[in-house]
Amino acid sequence: MSKVKSFVVVLLALGAFLLAGSAHARYAAIMIDAENGNVLHEIDATHPWYPASLTKVMTLYMTFEALSRGQIGLHDRMTASHHASRQPQSKLGLRAGETLTVEEGILAVITRSANDAAVVLGEHLGGSEEAFASQMTAKAHQLGMYNSRFMNATGLPNNLQVTTPRDLAVLAWKIMKNFPNYYPYFASHGFSFRGRELRGINKFTARYPGAEGMKTGFTCGSGFNLMSSASQNGKRLIGVVMGGMTSAERYQLMMNMMDGGFSNRYGDGSYRNIDTLTASMGGEPPYQLGCGNRKGITVASGNGNDNIQPASYHRPAAKHYRAHQRTRAASGYHRLAAGKTKTGKKIISKRSAKRSVMVAKNKRGGVTRVAKKTAKSSVARKTIKKRSKSA
Numbered sequence: 001m002s003k004v005k006s007f008v009v010v011l012l013a014l015g016a017f018l019l020a021g022s023a024h025a026r027y028a029a030i031m032i033d034a035e036n037g038n039v040l041h042e043i044d045a046t047h048p049w050y051p052a053s054l055t056k057v058m059t060l061y062m063t064f065e066a067l068s069r070g071q072i073g074l075h076d077r078m079t080a081s082h083h084a085s086r087q088p089q090s091k092l093g094l095r096a097g098e099t100l101t102v103e104e105g106i107l108a109v110i111t112r113s114a115n116d117a118a119v120v121l122g123e124h125l126g127g128s129e130e131a132f133a134s135q136m137t138a139k140a141h142q143l144g145m146y147n148s149r150f151m152n153a154t155g156l157p158n159n160l161q162v163t164t165p166r167d168l169a170v171l172a173w174k175i176m177k178n179f180p181n182y183y184p185y186f187a188s189h190g191f192s193f194r195g196r197e198l199r200g201i202n203k204f205t206a207r208y209p210g211a212e213g214m215k216t217g218f219t220c221g222s223g224f225n226l227m228s229s230a231s232q233n234g235k236r237l238i239g240v241v242m243g244g245m246t247s248a249e250r251y252q253l254m255m256n257m258m259d260g261g262f263s264n265r266y267g268d269g270s271y272r273n274i275d276t277l278t279a280s281m282g283g284e285p286p287y288q289l290g291c292g293n294r295k296g297i298t299v300a301s302g303n304g305n306d307n308i309q310p311a312s313y314h315r316p317a318a319k320h321y322r323a324h325q326r327t328r329a330a331s332g333y334h335r336l337a338a339g340k341t342k343t344g345k346k347i348i349s350k351r352s353a354k355r356s357v358m359v360a361k362n363k364r365g366g367v368t369r370v371a372k373k374t375a376k377s378s379v380a381r382k383t384i385k386k387r388s389k390s391a
Helices: 002-026 052-068 102-112 115-126 129-143 165-178 183-187 203-207 247-262 318-330 350-360 369-374 378-390
Strands: 028-033 039-043 077-079 099-101 190-193 196-199 211-219 223-232 235-244 338-340 346-348
Touching: 028 165, 028 247, 039 247, 052 102, 052 115, 052 129, 052 165, 052 211, 052 223, 077 115, 099 102, 102 115, 102 183, 102 190, 102 196, 115 129, 129 165, 165 223, 165 235, 183 211, 203 211, 203 223, 203 247, 223 247, 235 247
Parallel strands: none
Antiparallel strands: 028 039, 028 235, 077 099, 190 196, 211 223, 223 235, 338 346
C-alpha cells in the first residue's frame, strides 16, 4: 500500500510540474504605471519569449537616439540594399537601390511593421544588420533589459533572439522618458508613401480610448504580441502581452488589462517596481503556434507578418498540414533539385524527380503545364515524359 501511495504522490508531482510548464506557455504579460514604473499587473513577466516584431521598437529606440544626437536627420535619404529588398512580408516592397527618408522608415515600421524598412534603418545606423543587432543588444543591457538579446532589426525568427515582457515594458518606458519629441510617432494611424496611403494595422491604437500607440508583433514561435500605451484622466499605462493565440485575443487581453489598470482593480503597485523584476525565470521560450519552422533560424513563410494570420487562426492538425504540403507541390512549389556527378553530368535527385512525375500525371496521362515549368533541365523533362507515357 505504501508503494502505491508513493507512486500516486510521484504522479501528482509530475502532473503539477507539467501544468506549471504549460501555464508558462499560455501567454505572458505586464502592465506598469508610466509615471513611476510601478508594476500593476504581471503574468510570467520575466519568462523568456520570442519578441517577433516588437524587436522593431528596439530598432526605433536606436533610431531616435541617433536623431537626438544629430547623427542623422528625419529627411536624410537611405538606400535599400539587396539584403533589405529580400525581406519577407510585411514590407513596403523596396527594391535594391531605391531610397526613402528616415521619417518614412520610422512610419513604415510603426504603422506597417515593414521588415525592409527596419533593415534599411539598421544598415544605415550600423553599417550591416548583424553589426546593428550587436549594438541593439548592448544598448538593451545598458537600459536594464538584462534578459534580451537581438539578432536582427526585424524580429524575424531566430532561436537566439529572446526577450521578456518585463524588458519590453522597460523599453517602452525609456522611449517615453528619453524621446518625448519622437514618442508621438507611435500614435500614427498610417502614412503616405509614393502617392499611396498606407493604413496602420494596430487595432488597439485605432480603437481603445486614450490609446497612444506602440507596436504589434507576430511569428509562429512567439504567437501574437502587443506593446501598448494609453492615457486616461491623467493616468498613463504601459502594457505588454506576449503569446496570444489569435490576433483578436492579444487585443482583448490588452484591453482587459488596461481597463483593470484605469479602474484601479490592481491597486497602485507601490509594493513592487519594474526595476526589481530583473531575474529571468530561465528556460526556453515557448513555441506558441503549430506553424512555421520550429528551428527558428530559417525564416518560414508567414513569419514576421503581423497581419497575415486571421483572428480565427488555430493550430493546424497534422493531416491538414500534409494536405497543405500536397497543395504546394501541385502548384509547382517544389522544384527539381539538379546537381552534378563527378564527371560533370547533371543528375536529378530521385525524390525530386519522383515528386515531379507525380505532379506531371493528369487524367489523360499527359504532362501538365506546371510540370513543364518546374522541369528546368532537359534530363528532367525526358524523365517526366518517359515515365508519364508508361503510366
